[in-house]
Amino acid sequence: MRISLFIACYNDALFPHTGKAVVRVLERLGHTVDFRPEQTCCGQMHWNTGYLREALPILRHFVRLFADAETIVVPSSSCVAMMRDHYLKAAQMDRDPALEREVRALLPRIFEFSEFLVRRLQIDDLGARFTHKVAYHPSCHSARSLHLDEIPLRLLRRVRGLDLVPLANSQECCGFGGTFAIKNADVSSAMLADKVRCVLNSGAEVLTAVDNSCLMHIYGSLHRQRTFVRAVHLAEILACTDDADLRLAPDQHYAFASSEFSR
Amino acid sequence: MTESSTARAQILARIAASLGRELPAASDPAAYAAIPRDYRSPAHSSDAHAVVDRFAQRLAEYGAGFAHLPHQAALPAAIAAALGARGKSALAVVSGIPSEWLPSGFDFPLADPLTAVELDRIPGILTACSVAIAESGSLVLQSGPRQGLRRHTLVPDYHLCIVLESQLVATVPQAFDRLHPELPTTFISGPSATADIEMTRIQGVHGPRTLDVLLVADRPLA
Amino acid sequence: MTAPRTPGSAPHWNRRDFPDAAREALAAQPPRDDLFHHSQTRKNVRHATDVIQAKRNAVVAELPEWQSLRAAGAAIRAHTLEHLDHYLVQFEANCTRHGGHVHWASDAAEARRLVLQILAPHAPREVIKIKTMTSEEIALNACLEEHGIHPVETDLAELIVQMGADRPSHFVVPALHKSRGQIRDIFAREMHRPDLTDSPQQLAAAARTYLRQKFLSTRVAISGANFLLADTGGVAIVESEGNGRMCLTLPEVLVSIVGIEKVLPRFQDLEVFLQTLPRSATGERMNPYNSIWSGTPVGDGPKEFHVILLDNGRSPILADPESRQTLRCIRCAACLNACPVYHQTGGHAYESVYAGPIGAILTPQLHSMHDAQSLPYASSLCGACYEVCPVQINIPEVLIHLRGKVVEQQQSTLAGSLSLWNIAMKSAAHLMKDGSRLNAAVHLAQTAQKVLVSRNGFIEWLPGMLGGWTKTRDLPALPAESFRDWWRRTRSAHPSAPASSESARD
Numbered sequence: 001m002r003i004s005l006f007i008a009c010y011n012d013a014l015f016p017h018t019g020k021a022v023v024r025v026l027e028r029l030g031h032t033v034d035f036r037p038e039q040t041c042c043g044q045m046h047w048n049t050g051y052l053r054e055a056l057p058i059l060r061h062f063v064r065l066f067a068d069a070e071t072i073v074v075p076s077s078s079c080v081a082m083m084r085d086h087y088l089k090a091a092q093m094d095r096d097p098a099l100e101r102e103v104r105a106l107l108p109r110i111f112e113f114s115e116f117l118v119r120r121l122q123i124d125d126l127g128a129r130f131t132h133k134v135a136y137h138p139s140c141h142s143a144r145s146l147h148l149d150e151i152p153l154r155l156l157r158r159v160r161g162l163d164l165v166p167l168a169n170s171q172e173c174c175g176f177g178g179t180f181a182i183k184n185a186d187v188s189s190a191m192l193a194d195k196v197r198c199v200l201n202s203g204a205e206v207l208t209a210v211d212n213s214c215l216m217h218i219y220g221s222l223h224r225q226r227t228f229v230r231a232v233h234l235a236e237i238l239a240c241t242d243d244a245d246l247r248l249a250p251d252q253h254y255a256f257a258s259s260e261f262s263r
Numbered sequence: 264m265t266e267s268s269t270a271r272a273q274i275l276a277r278i279a280a281s282l283g284r285e286l287p288a289a290s291d292p293a294a295y296a297a298i299p300r301d302y303r304s305p306a307h308s309s310d311a312h313a314v315v316d317r318f319a320q321r322l323a324e325y326g327a328g329f330a331h332l333p334h335q336a337a338l339p340a341a342i343a344a345a346l347g348a349r350g351k352s353a354l355a356v357v358s359g360i361p362s363e364w365l366p367s368g369f370d371f372p373l374a375d376p377l378t379a380v381e382l383d384r385i386p387g388i389l390t391a392c393s394v395a396i397a398e399s400g401s402l403v404l405q406s407g408p409r410q411g412l413r414r415h416t417l418v419p420d421y422h423l424c425i426v427l428e429s430q431l432v433a434t435v436p437q438a439f440d441r442l443h444p445e446l447p448t449t450f451i452s453g454p455s456a457t458a459d460i461e462m463t464r465i466q467g468v469h470g471p472r473t474l475d476v477l478l479v480a481d482r483p484l485a
Numbered sequence: 486m487t488a489p490r491t492p493g494s495a496p497h498w499n500r501r502d503f504p505d506a507a508r509e510a511l512a513a514q515p516p517r518d519d520l521f522h523h524s525q526t527r528k529n530v531r532h533a534t535d536v537i538q539a540k541r542n543a544v545v546a547e548l549p550e551w552q553s554l555r556a557a558g559a560a561i562r563a564h565t566l567e568h569l570d571h572y573l574v575q576f577e578a579n580c581t582r583h584g585g586h587v588h589w590a591s592d593a594a595e596a597r598r599l600v601l602q603i604l605a606p607h608a609p610r611e612v613i614k615i616k617t618m619t620s621e622e623i624a625l626n627a628c629l630e631e632h633g634i635h636p637v638e639t640d641l642a643e644l645i646v647q648m649g650a651d652r653p654s655h656f657v658v659p660a661l662h663k664s665r666g667q668i669r670d671i672f673a674r675e676m677h678r679p680d681l682t683d684s685p686q687q688l689a690a691a692a693r694t695y696l697r698q699k700f701l702s703t704r705v706a707i708s709g710a711n712f713l714l715a716d717t718g719g720v721a722i723v724e725s726e727g728n729g730r731m732c733l734t735l736p737e738v739l740v741s742i743v744g745i746e747k748v749l750p751r752f753q754d755l756e757v758f759l760q761t762l763p764r765s766a767t768g769e770r771m772n773p774y775n776s777i778w779s780g781t782p783v784g785d786g787p788k789e790f791h792v793i794l795l796d797n798g799r800s801p802i803l804a805d806p807e808s809r810q811t812l813r814c815i816r817c818a819a820c821l822n823a824c825p826v827y828h829q830t831g832g833h834a835y836e837s838v839y840a841g842p843i844g845a846i847l848t849p850q851l852h853s854m855h856d857a858q859s860l861p862y863a864s865s866l867c868g869a870c871y872e873v874c875p876v877q878i879n880i881p882e883v884l885i886h887l888r889g890k891v892v893e894q895q896q897s898t899l900a901g902s903l904s905l906w907n908i909a910m911k912s913a914a915h916l917m918k919d920g921s922r923l924n925a926a927v928h929l930a931q932t933a934q935k936v937l938v939s940r941n942g943f944i945e946w947l948p949g950m951l952g953g954w955t956k957t958r959d960l961p962a963l964p965a966e967s968f969r970d971w972w973r974r975t976r977s978a979h980p981s982a983p984a985s986s987e988s989a990r991d
């Protein structure tokens with residue numbers, strides 16, 4: 001299958017290793033990955049902050065750029081939620097029936113990464129190996145918008161050597177919420193403090209999720225507090241076939257922030 | 264024109280304008296009928312014994328007393344037992360309660376003529392009901408014979424309610440099928456209660472602090 | 486009485502911006518003018534919402550038809566709103582047929598004047614009240630006090646709030662921010678009961694004793710309503726303690742102040758809401774008491790019954806098809822209990838009669854978006870509110886819609902269009918329209934960030950509005966190579982080639 005990768009703007013700049021991990025997993029499964037360097041952003045930040053008009057050209061760019069793509073995979077559930085929950089409404093708001101038609105045609109071909117593996121490809125064993133204690137944070141959009149439910153956990157349970165530990169109050173928001181974390185920094189920080197307490201109490205060495213945005217937020221506090229818990233996108237865990245793939249040295253913050261793949 | 268009638272005209276005009284119409288909407292029975300009602304065919308057990316068990320369990324959770332009697336002839340003894348257990352020698356009754364339900368040896372003054380202040384001084388009240396709901400453990404009283412007026416089951420501190428098996432239904436929608444829509448209606452689900460202090464459920468605030476229910480067979484269980 | 490206060494009046498809402506009010510709510514220091522130490526507030530709110538949520542989840546899970554009930558509830562409410570004028574007129578006719586008097590009030594001032602007019606012939610010195618949000622909305626208590634009428638709140642929590650000269654912080658459990666010890670102190674002082682302990686049982690008994698004579702002797706009561714029933718002219722009120730039944734049945738005169746959106750087409754529609762409301766509000770299968778009546782039934786209840794239909798900003802909300810769903814609300818407060826923001830701040834930070842997620846969308850709309858513009862931003866858009874809403878109000882969707890209106894307002898002023906936020910968002914939008922433009926910006930940032938990056942590779946301090954982030958959180962520095970650049974470096978020669986042995990390596 002020819003798969004177009006929409007990396008998401010913040011992953012492109014901040015978390016390139018997540019994209020590399022997605023490429024690695026998909027290619028390992030024998031698929032062809034295509035990356036369109038003209039891609040930018042899904043428009044979520046603008047839309048969710050109320051800059052609805054400003055979001056329109058951004059999402060229109062996305063829709064046009066991927067119009068002919070066979071399948072689009074996105075390692076960020078909140079971007080997919082943006083597309084599924086708001087693109088049609090945005091097209092209607094702009095009274096653009098052509099865009100509306102394009103959105104309708106495109107949406108069924110867009111998948112969040114873990115959803116693509118389990119629901120579309122029907123695979124839950126990626127042959128991965130990752131010998132760490134891992135807690136899974138079900139991000140709000142992955143749980144309440146995409147209803148991924150057990151999907152990421154099914155993938156994690158098939159990872160060799162992985163010790164999956166429960167996370168208390170896992171369904172509660174970490175307080176990120178995009179610009180909410182800045183506009184309402186105090187409330188956001190208080191929500192984060194509750195989340196971090198649960199992460200630390202879980203005993204996990206690694207926190208994972210299908211959204212680097214939440215992980216960046218939670219890890220922002222874990223790092224500030226000089227804890228040894230790491231944050232790793234699910235794709236990066238699934239990409240590991242060897243413990244040497246992920247070198248969790250004490251001076252390494254994000255697992256992949258300065259590591260390299262080795263085979 | 265009074266202020267209120269001006270306001271009436273204004274509000275109705277604003278609603279119509281907001282909804283993009285000039286005139287008030289006519290009734291729209293087709294749109295109303297299109298409301299999905301599939302909650303009405305749920306997977307609740309309609310087995311009569313299961314319904315009784317559920318009703319008993321709900322009442323127990325509310326802290327209400329409960330007894331299940333095989334026939335109406337058992338009522339006098341059961342009422343006497345309930346009064347004995349609650350330490351009462353008398354109980355007001357609402358009109359329409361059959362005298363053959365009542366045991367001898369106790370006073371059963373009629374509640375109907377009593378004022379609220381007088382109701383505050385009686386030891387308790389005996390009524391029947393219109394419908395009872397197993398799923399929610401509710402008694403539904405509609406003002407009238409055997410059920411009295413709304414204040415009768417409110418001011419006294421003790422309420423003893425007789426439910427006939429034929430009045431017990433499984434679900435809330437089944438109860439609504441049997442209710443008269445325009446009579447004063449009270450749903451009673453356990454003794455009065457509050458959780459306003461630290462979410463601790465406290466039984467008994469302003470309404471009756473004690474509730475006993477006697478469920479009586481009046482037909483073979485289906 | 487030791488507390489400096491106006492008895493019975495809720496302190497005025499200040500309407501500060503949510504972030505500022507929330508900061509104060511989060512802080513441990515007691516607010517300036519409160520005698521009671523509030524450092525416990527967060528703990529109290531968290532405990533209460535945890536308990537209600539757990540109970541709610543349990544009783545919802547046992548109903549296989551729950552989602553069907555939500556869908557039916559949403560459809561009934563949506564249908565009603567689309568025919569609201571019809572159902573209000575129908576209610577009016579049927580309530581009148583049963584002996585009730587129906588009045589209409591465009592705004593709060595009209596509603597207050599109507600109440601005073603209705604009460605005037607009876608010249609009450611005191612009225613008893615069952616908890617009503619509409620009374621809070623029109624600030625009725627202060628008005629009554631000004632006219633020499635003392636309102637007695639009879640709901641336990643409202644009594645606590647009234648005696649403590651406090652404000653409700655939740656519309657089902659208004660005093661959930663108070664602990665039993667704080668409640669004991671208020672009751673001991675106000676009821677002159679130094680003997681009281683902090684046992685909830687004893688505190689509830691004290692309220693029973695305190696209010697019993699008032700119930701038996703007060704001739705006028707004031708209520709709100711949960712539902713109006715168009716086909717019967719009926720009014721439905723759900724409650725727990727029996728104080729509501731006392732107010733609804735013992736006095737000679739009853740005045741119910743009800744928002745115009747509260748009507749349901751038929752009596753039978755209650756079969757949906759009497760299942761969803763108690764489960765959502767208090768986590769009970771049914772609350773202890775529901776009262777439903779039409780007008781003035783002979784010999785049963787008040788001889789004089791008035792309904793005041795209150796608009797007060799509701800009818801214009803109908804005009805916006807996106808946010809009309811706000812008026813479906815049945816005030817169960819499940820969205821407050823589920824909201825992670827509310828968990829942290831409690832209700833007071835919203836500085837509004839209606840707190841929590843529903844308050845964040847309802848309050849600004851009731852004020853035609855001229856006020857409370859910070860409330861639509863008081864949410865991380867996590868969606869927990871929508872998930873529990875028994876009438877399927879898509880609160881996150883409405884929040885975003887209202888944010889859009891706030892941004893439009895800001896952009897319509899010079900100051901707003903020159904604000905840092907507007908410039909930043911506009912610039913970002915410009916970059917996001919074009920991949921190479923975005924990539925150039927990333928390259929620039931990779932270089933520019935160097936002054937901010939600590940030796941550990943993280944950004945620990947940021948200036949201006951971004952400083953809110955780094956107050957509690959580090960930010961990873963941008964790595965030297967973006968994904969796009971990595972792809973170009975390693976793949977651009979063979980853009981669609983399957984993995985070569987080197988291709989997925991740095």
